[in-house]
Amino acid sequence: MPSSEKIKELQEISRQLRMDVLQMLHKAKSGHTGGPLGMMEMMVALYFYKMHHDPKNPLWEDRDRFILANGHTAPALYACLAHAGYFPKSEFQNLRQLGSPLQGHPKRKPEWGIEMSTGSLGQGLSIANGLALAARLDKRSTRIYSMHSDGEAQEGMLWEGAMSAGFRKLDNRCCLLDFNNVQIDGFNKDIKDVSPLDEKFRAFGWQVFTIDGNNMEEVVSALDEAEKVKGKPTMIIAKTLIGKGVSIFENKPAYHGVTPSDAELELALEELNRITPS
């Protein structure tokens, strides 16, 4: 477990990156707001605590890899990558604009840390498994992380990949699943309940941790624990609040896929500015 100073630092990065996300989405006037805000602690813990990667040497062969399966939350990834130094934050201006590497959904550009094109839900788990199998074949000690969402768990292909990772005992695989209960048309439990996810993954041969995904200490310790698991892939089911950090967006399906208006942005930034890590 890292020191409380480190936790505070990670919380502070999360706060800043939430503001970055809101600003880039506001500028783009299109994109998904709720998801990226809700999963920020996990993204920050991966990029600034857990993963071995080097923005100065982005193609370093022994880097850990991250696949953002729920690609519509791309702004959270872009915020982390720019903050880490893969590309300048001025690029945020061009999100979703013609010719910009910051496409609406990730488009592969490993030199910028964008490992894979994603956006069509359900495909990332298998892709990350392929990376993990290759790492095993090459006897590399790298770890392969992927992020998923609860809506994504309605895709059949996710379960094909889950079955493969369990069957092949991919203990270099760690998935995080942003369980915010919300998808586009409303609450997940009203559309097609994916619960109980822990039992489902366990039945497929996974080690499962269930945590509060907005609690940095819990996120960090789950990532540490996952590394100790042998003979199984790990699934971290993270209960989160969609829109976390901005009261008007929190737990509101309506804000899944809309961007903040001028007034909302002002309010949101003010609110995020008021937060000081406890």
Added chain:
Amino acid sequence: MTDYIATRDAYGKALAKLGEGDSRVVVLDADLSGSTKTGIFAKKFPERFFNMGVAEQDLIGTAAGFALAGKIPFASSFAMFAVGRAWEIVRNSVAYPHLNVKICASHAGLTVGEDGASHQIIEDLALTRVMPGMTVLVPADATETEQMVKAAAAHEGPVYIRLGRSKVPQLFDSSYQFKIGKANVIREGKDILLIACGIMVAPTLEAARTLETQGIAATVVNCASIKPLDADTIIPLAKKIGTVLTLEEHSIIGGLGSAICELLGEFPGIAVHRHGVNDEWGQSAPAEVLLKHYKLMPEDIVERVKKVRGQT
């Protein structure tokens, strides 16, 4: 005596040979390794073979992950499932990120036979050809298959190779040269240009020989590289001869014939006719019966050529 070898058999052998020379080669299958012949590789290199079970989306997605890690994955299943079931995965996780995945799918076309229309993909060339950056190849015999597998491995980027179930005659010896993006003129004649691919090359040659005896001289082109198409070879020939007939064991919508129409459509004075499966489904029957029923036999080609010449 002509040898008869199925292109899938040639694929299995070529793959095993490839595995010897290049440790980056990994092979994935979806519970059909006996049929796709990847089992030959599996036996030789068990640690580099991955049976994904009956899960074609996972098959393609995992192959994409292998490619991200610098491997050269060959993903195999029946064509129906590899590019039919998993089409959107091929598009978004292989073609769009332009990954080095080779999809070598067997049992394409009507010649799957008795399994019927659910297994007979006559749309795969249309489905793969439409993706930017995707290379689409159809071998005519075992020699070409072997060279194609080698060329695919050496090529950086996604490749689709369409393989068949039935045995086909050996057309080419080791002097034959397959190249991605190259069409091969395998017979010359001034009266009609026949452009064929895959299992239609042999009956087209046979038809050309029959036509010769009846005073019609045909040029026959084996167009194994559907994408990229060999414009440098095809355009001048089509301009010179004027009448073109395409031949494929695929729907006439979206396959080789369509590709040739797209290529030649800008030139005045060239008529392109398409021979293949018309806009209908396949059905259960032995392969030979189907080929007869859907008019893909040498005698059908002879008849079609005469009809086409009467029209132009």
